[in-house]
Amino acid sequence: MQFEFKVEKKDKKSKARAGIILTPHGKIETPCFSPVATKASVKALDTFDLEKCKTQIILANTYHLFLSPGLEVIEKFKGIQKFMNFSGPTITDSGGYQISFLWKRKENKALFLKITNLGAYFRSYIDGEMYLLSPEKSIEIQHVLSADIVMALDQPMGFGFSKKENEEAFRRTLLWEERSLKAWDKFKRKSLAGNFQALFGIVQGQLDKKRRIQSLKFVLSNDFSGIAIGGESIGKDPILTSTTLDSISHLLPDKKPVHALGLGGGPEGVFLAIEKGIDIFDNSSVTRMARSGLVFIFPEDGGNTKNKFRIDIKKSKYAKEKKSISKVCLCFTCQNFSKAYIRHLIVSKEILGARLATIHNVSFYHQLLGKIRSAIINNEFVYLKNYWLL
Ligand SMILES: [Zn+2]
Numbered sequence: 001m002q003f004e005f006k007v008e009k010k011d012k013k014s015k016a017r018a019g020i021i022l023t024p025h026g027k028i029e030t031p032c033f034s035p036v037a038t039k040a041s042v043k044a045l046d047t048f049d050l051e052k053c054k055t056q057i058i059l060a061n062t063y064h065l066f067l068s069p070g071l072e073v074i075e076k077f078k079g080i081q082k083f084m085n086f087s088g089p090t091i092t093d094s095g096g097y098q099i100s101f102l103w104k105r106k107e108n109k110a111l112f113l114k115i116t117n118l119g120a121y122f123r124s125y126i127d128g129e130m131y132l133l134s135p136e137k138s139i140e141i142q143h144v145l146s147a148d149i150v151m152a153l154d155q156p157m158g159f160g161f162s163k164k165e166n167e168e169a170f171r172r173t174l175l176w177e178e179r180s181l182k183a184w185d186k187f188k189r190k191s192l193a194g195n196f197q198a199l200f201g202i203v204q205g206q207l208d209k210k211r212r213i214q215s216l217k218f219v220l221s222n223d224f225s226g227i228a229i230g231g232e233s234i235g236k237d238p239i240l241t242s243t244t245l246d247s248i249s250h251l252l253p254d255k256k257p258v259h260a261l262g263l264g265g266g267p268e269g270v271f272l273a274i275e276k277g278i279d280i281f282d283n284s285s286v287t288r289m290a291r292s293g294l295v296f297i298f299p300e301d302g303g304n305t306k307n308k309f310r311i312d313i314k315k316s317k318y319a320k321e322k323k324s325i326s327k328v329c330l331c332f333t334c335q336n337f338s339k340a341y342i343r344h345l346i347v348s349k350e351i352l353g354a355r356l357a358t359i360h361n362v363s364f365y366h367q368l369l370g371k372i373r374s375a376i377i378n379n380e381f382v383y384l385k386n387y388w389l390l
Helices: 047-053 062-067 071-077 079-083 096-104 135-145 163-186 209-221 237-250 266-274 285-291 333-337 339-347 352-376 383-390
Strands: 004-010 017-023 025-032 032-035 058-060 090-092 114-115 120-122 130-133 147-153 198-203 224-228 258-260 280-282 293-297 309-314
Touching: 004 352, 025 032, 032 293, 032 352, 047 333, 047 352, 058 062, 058 258, 062 096, 062 135, 071 079, 071 135, 079 333, 090 266, 096 120, 096 163, 120 339, 135 163, 147 280, 163 198, 163 209, 198 209, 209 237, 224 237, 224 339, 237 266, 237 293, 266 352, 266 383, 293 352, 333 352, 339 352, 352 383
Parallel strands: 032 280, 058 090, 090 147, 147 198, 198 224, 224 258, 258 280
Antiparallel strands: 004 017, 017 025, 114 120, 120 130, 293 309
């Protein structure tokens, strides 16, 4: 099997759609949330936990895995799936986000040296060795990591860049995308494990409508397998994300899946992005928040846009609470443990606390996406959205 995307049902009142992505490692029902496994691990969970949470796909980071454990190790396993014993589909990013974000942070100047049209020069934070992350190198690394979906190298805009820097980043991304396509062809569009790898082009442009459209048209005019939407404006603020997606959602085709890179904004951000045509997204804050005791709740538990559908389990009011985090959640944590126990674990910094809270948050997102998918199929998306957000 290669790679295929089929839209099963479209919402009549918005761009929301339910579909199926077929990959060499199985199918993904969309819309779908992908937990982030930065260093080939969704922090605090093993792959059996992920199975329990009904995780369909995970996203790992090229930059981090290249530096540690390094390609020699991953090569031995013919990819991250076997390395981490995860049987489902996987995605890798291109490393573009890390080079852009970390380069801009002043304290990392010693590690991130220079970005030119050739690529990004940086030093390993482990041994100080210098590397060049070019589009060709990024595809080569991703070929070895062997994920089902890989990304073209981009230089995300934003992060406090000047107008001139943003303009340069925009033009550079177009150049790098072309070179990523050529490198993909050089590897015959296959992973080291011998499976087809789908290459997604990246849409940049921040809030600049003209640039976003130009960037999307470029991706659509080339033979990319899918579309990834990146940049700082697809981040924390749901309204900003929605505005950004608004400018291009009417141009998104039925034939290609659309991935939002690092889509934040909690459940509200999820609804607003899906109604603009997003099929899949990753977000590392879902698991990061769990580790700090911020756990999600459903509307039936009192979750709303004001409390961002979450509670801080560290609060003393939960110290003696026998009930689970959510009365409607079907996850392993909610079926077996009280708020008081999870609070105690998190406050005492017991590693089990991180695991149980992460199982809940990841499972919460999968349940939310499952509800959204069913609602789209049953023509009830707007009804469900209003139930959650109004
Ligand atoms: Zn739960």
